[in-house]
Amino acid sequence: MAKKISRREFIKIGGLGLGGLALGGGLYRLFGGGVNAPAAAAIPGLTGAVDGAATLSPTICELCFWQCAGWVHKIDGKPWKITGNLEDPNCRGRLCPRGTGGLGAYLDEDRLRTPLIRASQRGQQTFREATWEEALDYTAEKLKKIAAEHGPECVALFSHGSGGGFFKHLLRAYGSNNVAAPSYAQCRGPREDAYFFTFGEEVGSPERLDLRNSKCIVLIGSHLGENMHNSQVQEFAEAVGNGSVIITVDPRYSVAASKSKYWLPIRPATDLALLLAWINVIIEEKLYDREYVEKYTVGFEQLQAAVKNNTPEWAYPITTIQPGLIRETAREMARHKPASLVHPGRHVTWYGDDTQRVRAGAILNALLGNWGRRGGFYYPNKAELPEYPHPPYPEPKRTWRDAFPDLYPGASLALASGICDATIPTTGGRDCSFKGWIVYGTNLLLTLPQPEKTIEAMQNLDLLVAIDLMPAEITGWADVVLPECSYLERYDDLRLTPERVPTIALRAPAFEPLYDSKPGWWIARELGLRLGLEAYFPWQNIEEYLDARLKGIGSSLAELKAKGLITLNERQPLYFEEGAEPEFDTPSGKIELASADLAEMGFDAVPRYSAHEEPPEGFYRLLFGRAPTHTFARTTNNPILVETMAENEIWINTKVAKIHGIRNGEYVVLVNQDGVKSNKIKAKVTERIRHDCVYMVHGFGRTDKRLKRSYRRGADDNQLITRIKIDPIMGGTGMNVNFVTFLQEQGQVAGLP
Numbered sequence: 001m002a003k004k005i006s007r008r009e010f011i012k013i014g015g016l017g018l019g020g021l022a023l024g025g026g027l028y029r030l031f032g033g034g035v036n037a038p039a040a041a042a043i044p045g046l047t048g049a050v051d052g053a054a055t056l057s058p059t060i061c062e063l064c065f066w067q068c069a070g071w072v073h074k075i076d077g078k079p080w081k082i083t084g085n086l087e088d089p090n091c092r093g094r095l096c097p098r099g100t101g102g103l104g105a106y107l108d109e110d111r112l113r114t115p116l117i118r119a120s121q122r123g124q125q126t127f128r129e130a131t132w133e134e135a136l137d138y139t140a141e142k143l144k145k146i147a148a149e150h151g152p153e154c155v156a157l158f159s160h161g162s163g164g165g166f167f168k169h170l171l172r173a174y175g176s177n178n179v180a181a182p183s184y185a186q187c188r189g190p191r192e193d194a195y196f197f198t199f200g201e202e203v204g205s206p207e208r209l210d211l212r213n214s215k216c217i218v219l220i221g222s223h224l225g226e227n228m229h230n231s232q233v234q235e236f237a238e239a240v241g242n243g244s245v246i247i248t249v250d251p252r253y254s255v256a257a258s259k260s261k262y263w264l265p266i267r268p269a270t271d272l273a274l275l276l277a278w279i280n281v282i283i284e285e286k287l288y289d290r291e292y293v294e295k296y297t298v299g300f301e302q303l304q305a306a307v308k309n310n311t312p313e314w315a316y317p318i319t320t321i322q323p324g325l326i327r328e329t330a331r332e333m334a335r336h337k338p339a340s341l342v343h344p345g346r347h348v349t350w351y352g353d354d355t356q357r358v359r360a361g362a363i364l365n366a367l368l369g370n371w372g373r374r375g376g377f378y379y380p381n382k383a384e385l386p387e388y389p390h391p392p393y394p395e396p397k398r399t400w401r402d403a404f405p406d407l408y409p410g411a412s413l414a415l416a417s418g419i420c421d422a423t424i425p426t427t428g429g430r431d432c433s434f435k436g437w438i439v440y441g442t443n444l445l446l447t448l449p450q451p452e453k454t455i456e457a458m459q460n461l462d463l464l465v466a467i468d469l470m471p472a473e474i475t476g477w478a479d480v481v482l483p484e485c486s487y488l489e490r491y492d493d494l495r496l497t498p499e500r501v502p503t504i505a506l507r508a509p510a511f512e513p514l515y516d517s518k519p520g521w522w523i524a525r526e527l528g529l530r531l532g533l534e535a536y537f538p539w540q541n542i543e544e545y546l547d548a549r550l551k552g553i554g555s556s557l558a559e560l561k562a563k564g565l566i567t568l569n570e571r572q573p574l575y576f577e578e579g580a581e582p583e584f585d586t587p588s589g590k591i592e593l594a595s596a597d598l599a600e601m602g603f604d605a606v607p608r609y610s611a612h613e614e615p616p617e618g619f620y621r622l623l624f625g626r627a628p629t630h631t632f633a634r635t636t637n638n639p640i641l642v643e644t645m646a647e648n649e650i651w652i653n654t655k656v657a658k659i660h661g662i663r664n665g666e667y668v669v670l671v672n673q674d675g676v677k678s679n680k681i682k683a684k685v686t687e688r689i690r691h692d693c694v695y696m697v698h699g700f701g702r703t704d705k706r707l708k709r710s711y712r713r714g715a716d717d718n719q720l721i722t723r724i725k726i727d728p729i730m731g732g733t734g735m736n737v738n739f740v741t742f743l744q745e746q747g748q749v750a751g752l753p
């Protein structure tokens with residue numbers, strides 16, 4: 001009987017000016033003895049900045065989940081630039097382009113300025129301005145009514161970003177634990193669950209990858225250098241510089257592919273076949289780490305039997321990768337074991353078999369013996385802090401699972417898409433159809449696939465509250481819009497990031513909030529007080545809250561404001577060879593090459609390949625990804641970052657473009673298999689992508705007119721994702737199952753001037 005799963009719950013820019021250009025070489029000096037000195041000051045003369053007193057404020061970047069610690073530089077109280085904290089393992093003193101453009105979040109004049117209350121039916125973008133008192137009272141009364149009529153469990157929180165922690169606390173105190181982050185079911189969830197079923201632990205964020213010591217790195221659908229996961233990109237660059245072998249599997253010749261010894265332009269949707277063929281070669285040629293496998297794993301014989309016929313010759317017509325190349329790359333991985341690493345990826349919701357596909361990569365890593373070994377996966381250290389005391393949360397009577405009692409047994413977190421589905425009434429009803437949504441910092445219409453379903457769900461709500469910095473599309477559907485100030489204008493909770501060394505970092509306000517915006521902690525606390533939850537918010541302000549937590553380890557808010565970040569001395573070994581204890585929270589207590597948990601749930605214990613639908617004649621698989629200077633749709637209106645990339649492009653193979661008469665740089669309109677059309681998008685005609693797919697960067701084609709820089713610039717990939725394949729294990733939404741073709745005629749876009 002399997003035990004119950006219990007864990008659930010290179011580009012260096014010195015500075016960007018207000019116009020988005022690099023100001024000199026990022027030159028500054030630190031007075032008073034090092035980066036942590038509170039008197040550190042910048043040298044304005046070197047950059048052309050205005051003379052005056054220079055000051056620094058500690059911050060944590062909020063432009064992506066990496067949350068790099070840094071310093072906000074001001075001259076005479078006015079914004080100058082943001083730089084990285086040299087002591088921070090997440091950035092090592094260097095911020096990526098997004099981080100250096102963080103001032104744009106503060107300076108964007110399109111920001112939400114005051115609370116808004118809907119003045120007409122949803123979707124008509126008609127609001128009236130309100131005071132904070134009125135907006136908070138309105139929200140609290142609606143929440144009380146839902147609790148009385150349906151139960152507090154019928155309110156859900158969608159959250160993205162570090163500021164969401166206070167709203168999670170609010171919702172749990174209110175009586176609901178239906179907290180969902182789209183980053184789970186729409187991004188990384190299959191990866192976390194796949195590694196948990198294999199090693200008994202998740203990969204985590206940031207990922208526990210020892211790239212700087214890797215001798216061979218395999219990237220399969222991971223766009224390092226374009227996703228700009230800061231320290232990981234830096235370590236990847238170091239590995240390349242040190243001569244590490246890079247193997248990139250991607251239908252597109254990405255930035256990472258350009259650094260590779262081997263580029264495998266695989267047919268989309270066949271990655272699992274390649275992984276199984278690699279496993280076949282590693283086992284049949286006895287290239288695996290035999291001592292490691294014998295000591296730490298179970299299920300080898302079952303795995304060996306399962307992949308017996310998954311030879312490179314079998315995989316060749318499926319993947320279009322030649323058998324000799326499959327064997328050569330497998331041998332290359334084995335030659336460098338255990339310092340040979342198959343990157344687990346991050347955005348892995350592709351085809352609906354995603355947990356099993358990622359698990360195949362995890363199994364391959366186990367055969368290479370790299371879990372807990374130098375050059376593979378290290379054991380991270382995380383700082384521990386006492387929580388601020390509060391009463392126990394009430395026990396919810398129902399959870400999101402009541403809507404799907406027999407589905408997604410491997411899901412470790414609430415599904416954002418599942419909550420959306422459970423908000424739409426069905427024949428016979430559900431145990432808990434959601435009546436209220438609180439949406440914090442996530443633009444659901446560009447985040448959840450099938451946006452028409454999201455709209456249908458929202459139309460059935462009694463209350464939709466949007467808390468955001470910008471007038472994102474989701475705010476147009478809200479009943480109440482609460483404007484949060486930018487991360488440069490507020491405190492948030494402390495950053496406790498798992499890394500090689502345990503650190504605690506602080507975000508402190510560098511500026512007073514602009515307009516009538518408020519910090520998230522204040523909004524959550526004020527709502528809590530109105531809901532009668534004073535016992536859960538006993539602190540009077542955020543400074544009191546933070547100082548109390550820090551005093552629990554002998555530090556203080558004053559120390560963190562001066563240093564920005566502190567490193568703790570207590571830490572555990574990173575690798576087995578340094579004394580780390582190999583512990584695996586699996587039913588067998590070992591690495592499971594054949595998963596007992598999955599078998600008990602009724603799924604394949606060892607991944608098995610099945611074919612996916614191919615594009616119809618004249619259509620091409622739609623792929624999407626990231627850009628190094630933008631984070632999803634969050635930054636596409638940023639006045640600094642928009643100068644680096646104002647719109648996206650659609651990558652089209654040269655031969656395909658010739659068939660359709662498309663010239664490089666002209667605009668086309670995409671139409672998907674269900675007849676949904678995109679906004680116009682510029683064609684990038686290139687040999688760097690296969691003929692059977694197209695590619696675009698996510699987050700463009702915004703439809704809210706209040707976003708003056710990004711409105712109708714480029715195309716929105718999410719609009720074209722009208723079909724999904726749901727992962728039956730954990731509910732992830734496979735989105736790379738949509739196909740598009742082109743509307744274009746004689747150099748002009750059909751239907752457009």
